[in-house]
Structures are given as C-alpha cells and as structure tokens.
Amino acid sequence: MKDNAAALIQLDRVDKRYSNGTVALREMSLSIARGDFVSLLGPSGCGKSTALRMMASLLQPSSGAIRWPGDKTGAEAHARDISFVFQEPTLMPWATVFENVYLPQRLAGLSRARATDDVKAALALVGLSRFADVYPRELSGGMKMRVSIARAMVTRPRLLLMDEPFAALDEMTRAKLNDDVRKLWSDLGLTVVFVTHNVWEAVYLSTRVVVMAARPGRVIEDIPIDGPQQRAEAFRTTSVYTDQCVRVTQSLKETLSHADVDH
Numbered sequence: 001m002k003d004n005a006a007a008l009i010q011l012d013r014v015d016k017r018y019s020n021g022t023v024a025l026r027e028m029s030l031s032i033a034r035g036d037f038v039s040l041l042g043p044s045g046c047g048k049s050t051a052l053r054m055m056a057s058l059l060q061p062s063s064g065a066i067r068w069p070g071d072k073t074g075a076e077a078h079a080r081d082i083s084f085v086f087q088e089p090t091l092m093p094w095a096t097v098f099e100n101v102y103l104p105q106r107l108a109g110l111s112r113a114r115a116t117d118d119v120k121a122a123l124a125l126v127g128l129s130r131f132a133d134v135y136p137r138e139l140s141g142g143m144k145m146r147v148s149i150a151r152a153m154v155t156r157p158r159l160l161l162m163d164e165p166f167a168a169l170d171e172m173t174r175a176k177l178n179d180d181v182r183k184l185w186s187d188l189g190l191t192v193v194f195v196t197h198n199v200w201e202a203v204y205l206s207t208r209v210v211v212m213a214a215r216p217g218r219v220i221e222d223i224p225i226d227g228p229q230q231r232a233e234a235f236r237t238t239s240v241y242t243d244q245c246v247r248v249t250q251s252l253k254e255t256l257s258h259a260d261v262d263h
C-alpha cells in the first residue's frame with residue numbers, strides 16, 4: 001500500500017490468527033485519514049474488535065503491518081495518543097465521577113492537582129460538570145457512558161476508538177449520544193474509528209462506513225458518506241440519509257449471503 005501523507009494510521013494487509021487457529025482477519029487494508037469518522041460495520045465475528053485492538057497496539061498482527069505514516073516515533077509512542085471506549089462503561093463503583101475520569105492521568109503519574117483542570121475540561125465536554133462528586137450508582141446508563149467518554153478524552157487523544165459504545169442504551173439516549181460524539185469529533189478535530197452493528201448509527205455518524213464480512217474477517221466495501229458537517233436530528237429524515245442507509249444495508253446483506261454460501 002502506498003503511503004498517504006494525510007493518513008493517520010494504516011493497516012497494510014493485516015492478518016490476525018489467534019493461537020487457537022481462528023483466522024479473525026485476512027488481508028485487511030485500511031487507511032484512516034486525520035479527521036475521518038470511520039465506522040466498521042459487519043456481522044458478529046468479522047473481526048471488528050480485533051481490528052480496533054490492533055490499532056490500539058493491544059494486539060499484534062500475525063502478518064502485515066500497522067503504520068503511522070505522518071510520524072516516525074513508532075507504535076509505542078502512539079499508544080499514548082489513543083483512547084478506547086468499550087460497550088460497558090467499566091467505571092470503578094467505589095470512586096466518584098472525578099476519580100474515574102482522573103484514572104488515566106493518575107496512571108500516567110500526574111498529581112491530582114495537576115490533572116484537575118484536564119478532568120474538569122473532560123467533564124465539561126460531556127455535560128457532566130455538576131456531577132464530579134457523584135458515584136456511578138447514582139447515574140443513568142447514558143450518563144455512565146458519558147463518564148466513560150470523558151475518561152477517554154482526558155488525555156486529549158488524537159485517535160478515539162469506540163467498540164459498540166451505545167449498544168446497551170435505549171434509542172433516545174443513543175440518538176443523543178450520537179449527536180454528542182459527532183459534535184466532539186467536529187469541535188476537536190478528532191479522528192474516530194467506531195464499531196457498530198447499526199446501519200443507521202453508522203451512516204448518521206460517519207464520513208466513511210467500512211463494511212466487513214466474517215470467516216475470515218475482511219473488508220467488503222468502503223463507502224464514503226455524504227452529509228453536512230453539522231448533523232442534527234433533522235438529518236435523519238432527509239433522503240440523503242435514508243438513501244445511504246438503504247445502500248449500506250444492501251452491502252451488509254451481501255456479506256450475510258456470502259456467509260450463507262460458505263456454510
């Protein structure tokens with residue numbers, strides 16, 4: 001794959017075979033540009049989480065390479081510029097919202113005094129400034145997820161990786177968090193890779209939707225998404241939006257029919 005100066009991270013023919021022999025990904029190539037909002041969409045087991053974990057250097061490819069073309073400092077250095085948000089908020093129940101958001105800074109050796117401004121800024125980003133002293137049990141599911149996002153943002157990452165972050169939330173909360181993540185991305189010039197099973201969510205959020213198939217996990221289609229930079233609820237009722245949802249659904253259906261033929 002040719003180096004692309006605008007690319008933040010590239011997967012170049014990455015294979016991932018787990019020790020039990022499962023081929024989670026085969027020849028996955030993907031270039032993520034700075035400022036992209038890329039959703040990985042595909043059936044269960046197609047390697048979405050595996051791809052994300054390799055981008056975060058939590059897993060190593062079995063073959064192929066992961067590159068950061070604009071920078072020569074190496075993957076280790078980049079690990080510090082990356083934050084991860086999982087489906088479960090994974091908050092410490094015995095600690096306040098402030099303490100939970102402070103955790104990455106604490107682990108990096110920053111004193112509470114030095115980290116306080118960053119923690120406050122991260123809480124403000126997700127609209128939880130007034131909840132710093134509250135414990136997780138006092139929060140709704142959506143608010144817990146906001147704390148999890150604040151904890152991810154406190155280190156000011158360049159790349160935010162999100163693995164089905166809103167799958168467990170009700171529709172209204174999910175739609176609100178979609179707007180908030182899209183705004184964070186737009187306001188801060190972030191690069192986001194977002195894993196979801198939900199076509200409507202993927203199209204609403206993304207600049208590109210990458211459709212994957214399983215057994216072995218691979219990229220089937222990389223679909224650019226049209227839409228205004230500022231998206232709000234009204235976008236969901238436009239034909240630009242619904243037409244693209246139909247288009248992406250069609251691509252996803254094809255991945256399932258491939259799987260049927262295989263088995």
Ligand SMILES: Nc1ncnc2c1ncn2[C@@H]1O[C@H](COP(=O)(O)OP(=O)(O)OP(=O)(O)O)[C@@H](O)[C@H]1O
Nearest residue numbers: 018019020022024043044045046047048049050051
């Ligand atoms: N640690 C592991 N050891 C062995 N096999 C694994 C491991 N983790 C994942 N797999 C397998 O690798 C394949 C890809 O898994 P992965 O979790 O990346 O898929 P996914 O697209 O995230 O699925 P889902 O939508 O269910 O979250 C699956 O067949 C899975 O069973």
Ligand SMILES: [Mg+2]
Nearest residue numbers: 048049050163
């Ligand atoms: Mg997964």
